[in-house]
Amino acid sequence: MTFDRIDMKALEEDLVRIRRDLHRHPETAWTEYRTTALIISELEKLGLPVEFGPEIHVPEKMFGMPSEAQMEACYARALAETDRPELIEKMKGGFTGCITEIQGALSGPTVGIRVDIDCNDCDEATDEKHAPARDGYASLHEHCMHACGHDAHTAIGIGTARILCAYRDVLPGKVVLVFQPGEEGLRGAASLTATGRFSECDYFFGAHVGLGISVKENLQVGAVVASSYGFLSSTKFDAVFHGKAAHAGASPDLGCNAIAAASAAVVNMLAIARHHDGSSRINIGTFHGGTGRNVIPDTATLAIETRGVTNEINEYMEKSAIRVLEGAAAMYGCTVETKFMGSAGSVVCDEELVDKTVKILEQTEGVTKVIRSGDFGGGEDVTTMMQDVQAHGGQVTEMILGMPLIAPHHNGRFDIDEKVIGLGARVFASLALELTRI
Ligand SMILES: [Zn+2]
Structure with a gap:
């Protein structure tokens, strides 16, 4: 008209x-x-x-x-x-x-x-x-x-x-x-x-x-x-690793390194096997951690997003990412909590x-x-x-x-x-x- x-x-x-x-x-x-x-x-x-x-x-x-x-x-x-x-x-x-x-x-x-x-x-x-x-x-x-x-x-x-x-x-x-x-x-x-x-x-x-x-x-x-x-179905979430601070020179064995755990998680999340049913994505967009050069870092935070061409594929990526996060935390004696930040189907x-x-x-x-x-x-x-x-x-x-x-x-x-x-x-x-x- x-x-x-x-x-x-x-x-x-x-x-x-x-x-x-x-x-x-x-x-x-x-x-x-x-x-x-x-x-x-x-x-x-x-x-x-x-x-x-x-x-x-x-x-x-x-x-x-x-x-x-x-x-x-x-x-x-x-x-x-x-x-x-x-x-x-x-x-x-x-x-x-x-x-x-x-x-x-x-x-x-x-x-x-x-x-x-x-x-x-x-x-x-x-x-x-x-x-x-x-x-x-x-x-x-x-x-x-x-x-x-x-x-x-x-x-x-x-x-x-x-x-x-x-x-x-x-x-x-x-x-x-x-x-x-x-x-x-x-x-x-x-x-x-x-x-x-x-x-x-x-x-x-x-x-x-x-x-x-x-x-x-x-x-x-x-x-x-x-x-x-x-439309890519997507989930946005933060992962917060909690470790234990210790003197990096005198007693590193007493600490639990949250940055090490988060780093292992980053590399392994990027290696999640792709789904045979269609395209998927994962991105770790920010990485913050630690308090000082000579302190075993007791905290690290990642901003993560997963995507999939269907809701199911996105769910697969999200669940796999969480499995990796928990595994990486356990490897270094840390814990990890995830915080939901947003999503769309x-x-x-x-x-x-x-x-x-x-x-x-x-x-x-x-x-x-x-x-x-x-x-x-x-x-x-x-x-x-x-x-x-x-x-x-x-x-x-x-x-x-x-x-x-x-x-x-x-x-x-x-x-x-x-x-x-x-x-x-x-x-x-x-x-x-x-x-x-x-
Ligand atoms: Zn826009």
């Missing part, structure tokens, strides 16, 4: 402005205070009701929370940077993200649309070749960067709301628009899902910009992949909804190429919401918005083609408006 009720050029320019503001002020999982306040302000301008704060979360399902010191520092930073401190105060403790509902004038289904809003733990390139640095909107926050395009996703969500509000009289049913915190590390979706908020959705859509298929197929903005496969998009999505995309202004299905090639905790919608009889799909990439996702040189923002908003709005007319 075309959107002749709206000055799309002006809308797109404004969404780019919002995206650049978000890019300049990136916030990692569970600290998206300023980001959420900005989204709420935008939704309020449209007269939309916004749910946010503890009411949209289940605290026991808020996985992988940062340390208290980090939470405090990010909260203080957000208060200093926002023009809506009263909103941020309600989110204290990491209760970030928000949900709005756009009620149409016509009867129809409930359609869920989800965008994610957090940034990566990553430092942004600072040289002139990197557009955000050259044009003055590079990250102001150390070790935080929107290197996965969630700043674009957030702007797309706001754009979708603006378009749908202009077409409420012809909107069938209701749109539940979700701005999810903590996608990185697969930490945020479970908490929002556990409230039961998405079980009423008849249809549910997500989308990600770029990804491997954009590189492989040389996709430009305008190319849209209507559904994804190959694999999901199969619903063909019936994909059929409809393809047809609607083919008629959407700005869409120049429609690919029915593409390899997502990674984990995404939108699958947690999608599984819940499917369990309650709804249908789901996760799209990929094609975009040329000059650097990989999660890299300090990652950048988006800003034209994808207006396109993404058009795509989501078209789907909500046309779903019952196809």
Whole structure:
């Protein structure tokens, strides 16, 4: 469909402005205070009701929370940077993200649309070749960067709301628009899902910009992949080794070396036999341990993630990793405890909804190429919401918005083609408006 009720050029320019503001002020999982306040302000301008704060979360399902010191520092930073401190105060403790509902004038289904809003733990390139640095909107926050395009996703969500509000009289049913915190590390979706908020959705859509298929197929903005496969099921967990400190020179035999145990575990986890049923991954991303040069280290911590192309293969990798961790700890007289930090399963998009999505995309202004299905090639905790919608009889799909990439996702040189923002908003709005007319 075309959107002749709206000055799309002006809308797109404004969404780019919002995206650049978000890019300049990136916030990692569970600290998206300023980001959420900005989204709420935008939704309020449209007269939309916004749910946010503890009411949209289940605290026991808020996985992988940062340390208290980090939470405090990010909260203080957000208060200093926002023009809506009263909103941020309600989110204290990491209760970030928000949900709005756009009620149409016509009867129809409930359609869920989800965008994610957090940034990566990553430092942004600072040289002139990197557009955000050259044009003055590079990250102001150390070790935080929107290197996965969630700043674009957030702007797309706001754009979708603006378009749908202009077409409420012809909107069938209701749109539940979700701005999810903590996608990185697969930490945020479970908490929002556990409230039961998405079980009423008849249809549910997500989308990600770029990804491997954009590189492989040389996709430009305008190319849209209507559904994804190959979501890697993934578990994130920390392993903490406890040993016994001793004088490294006088009595090393009295100690139990936690770094030695953790090192043995690292090497042997990387050697876990691969599963014959499909691809799997394991990564040990950080390793911290010890207290001093001449002390037998009594503690070591590893940040680990496993992945599998099915839930079963991921489970196999996770169980094997835990067996290795326990074996390595025993070898050195240490103990090990594991701390669950986040997870997401694999999901199969619903063909019936994909059929409809393809047809609607083919008629959407700005869409120049429609690919029915593409390899997502990674984990995404939108699958947690999608599984819940499917369990309650709804249908789901996760799209990929094609975009040329000059650097990989999660890299300090990652950048988006800003034209994808207006396109993404058009795509989501078209789907909500046309779903019952196809
Ligand atoms: Zn992402």
